[in-house]
Amino acid sequence: MSAFSLKIDIADNRYFNGETSPLFSRRQAQQARHFHQKITGYQPTPLYALKDLSALLGVKNILVKDESQRFGLNAFKMLGGSYAIARLLCEKYQLNIDDFSFDTLKTTIKEKMTFATTTDGNHGRGVAWAAKQLGQNAVVYMPKGSAQERVDAILKLGAECIVTDMNYDDTVRYTMKVAQENGWEVVQDTAWEGYTKIPTWIMQGYATLADEAVEQMTSMGITRPTHVFLQAGVGAMAGGVLGYLVDVYGASNLHSVVVEPELADCLYRSGVKGHIVNVGGDMATIMAGLACGEPNPLGWEVLRNCATQFISCQDAVAALGMRVLGNPLGHDPRVISGESGAVGTGILAAVHYHPQRDALMQKLGLDRDSVVLVISTEGDTDAKHYREVVWEGKHPATR
Structure with missing residues (x-):
């Protein structure tokens, strides 16, 4: 098997207390979804089970929520x-x-x-x-x-x-x-x-995708995911979705991982310190949707209380995820996932090919019984760059 080492810094959340938020609950998410259902063209985005990839990576199931198919807008936002x-x-x-x-x-x-x-x-x-x-x-x-x-x-x-x-x-x-x-x-x-009312509504709106995913998992005979990987910019999507999921499953029953690019890892740094830490500079990551240096305090509170771990990773991890999803193994469905959308899957692939694979799997609590939910938050919203990564090998996993 090939082996290569991509930068993946994993920090356990020492401030986890499992406290849920009434602002980001199942009830709030279902009210938002009821609104979305009335919009012409609404339908739940697909939740794909990547069975062949799961077998390769040594887990029970990898579930990918494909938000590129949201109202023809190529993203969940x-x-x-x-x-x-x-x-x-x-x-x-x-x-x-x-x-x-x-x-x-x-x-x-x-x-x-x-x-x-x-x-x-x-x-x-x-x-x-x-x-x-x-x-x-x-x-x-x-x-x-x-x-x-x-x-x-x-x-x-x-x-x-x-x-x-x-x-x-x-x-x-x-x-x-x-x-x-x-x-x-x-x-x-x-x-x-x-300024909190409108951001709260936005985060509640994001949770529609999580309510769909829970419903879809139930129809697939899946009681619950063991893991969820949530990418974060300011942490609004991660906070809104995690708030919903821990209300449904309980924070202690879900291994939740917040993933960021190393050039904009404000939540990773905040998770290490236990309080909000801002990141400045250009933040020139390919994960444009995650290039944010100041956490959303509403999202941060949920993540501080309920996230299991925080990850800071290099851009090549997202590029690896784009290639893995776009070139599926065996009979797995193809998912066109952009830079910010693919980083969760990229983490799983990067761990598998890492020289310290077993130690990283153990660190993340991944094993043969793991059911992993990842959100592909966008498709090829920058088609030129997508082709440069997937066709031309930009941001390679090995040099």
């Missing part, structure tokens, strides 16, 4: 933005979210609104999509180095899109300033003092 915008408008016009429909709201809105956000690509596309559905405006700011394909995808939805010369976190602050000056509504998936 619209789940949060659309739900938050709907909740915001229901609050403004005294409507019940359970009775909400885009068509009803279009006729209710009396003055055109502008929604502003910062994005690495997928979240902004989701906000632009929701604004278009409602006949509203969206202004989207992106950090320097953003791929033109991601910019174009937002522009095609009728939003204004501006690429700044700042990193993600500084762009968030700039967006807030401009939005306040113009009276725009900010729809951001990170939180700070005085």
Whole structure:
């Protein structure tokens, strides 16, 4: 068997207490899913069982939730933005979210609104999509180095899109300033003092994918996963999804691992210290959707309480995951997974081929009875770079 060593730093969460959050519960997730089910074109994204890969890697099952098939947007992010915008408008016009429909709201809105956000690509596309559905405006700011394909995808939805010369976190602050000056509504998936309601709604919206996955696992005869690998930028998706899963299964019954790129590993560092640690600089990782240096405090609280471990890894791990999912073993289905989407699977593959495989498997609690859930959060949202990785071998596992 081939052996190669990719950088995978694993930190046990010494601050784990298993406390769940009422904000990110099964009940909240199911309310969000009820909203999403009323959107034209809604259907659960597939949950694939990679049986042949599981056999190779020495676990019972690897389950991949393929979010590239979400409303034709190639990523999961619209789940949060659309739900938050709907909740915001229901609050403004005294409507019940359970009775909400885009068509009803279009006729209710009396003055055109502008929604502003910062994005690495997928979240902004989701906000632009929701604004278009409602006949509203969206202004989207992106950090320097953003791929033109991601910019174009937002522009095609009728939003204004501006690429700044700042990193993600500084762009968030700039967006807030401009939005306040113009009276725009900010729809951001990170939180700070005085800005928690909308990020909470966004995180609750993300949990729709977890509610689907639990339902799908039940239909497959799977009682529960033993492990879940959740990639994190600010930690909004990881926090929202983990909050739901621990409410369903119990935090002590789920080995949960939060995965980040080493150039933007703010949650890994926070997990080591037990308090929020920010990361600055350019954060020039290929995992653009995870290139965030300041944790969402709402997500951090859930992860600090309920995550089992934190991982910081090099970009080649994500590239390995892209190639593994895109070139399946045996009869496994093919999954087109982008840089941020594939890193969970990349960790599993990198561990398998590592010279210290057995020690890493033991560290992660992986064995023949493990059922591992991973979320492929995006497809090839930067198709050019996807081909460079999968076809041309960019970011190789060995040199």
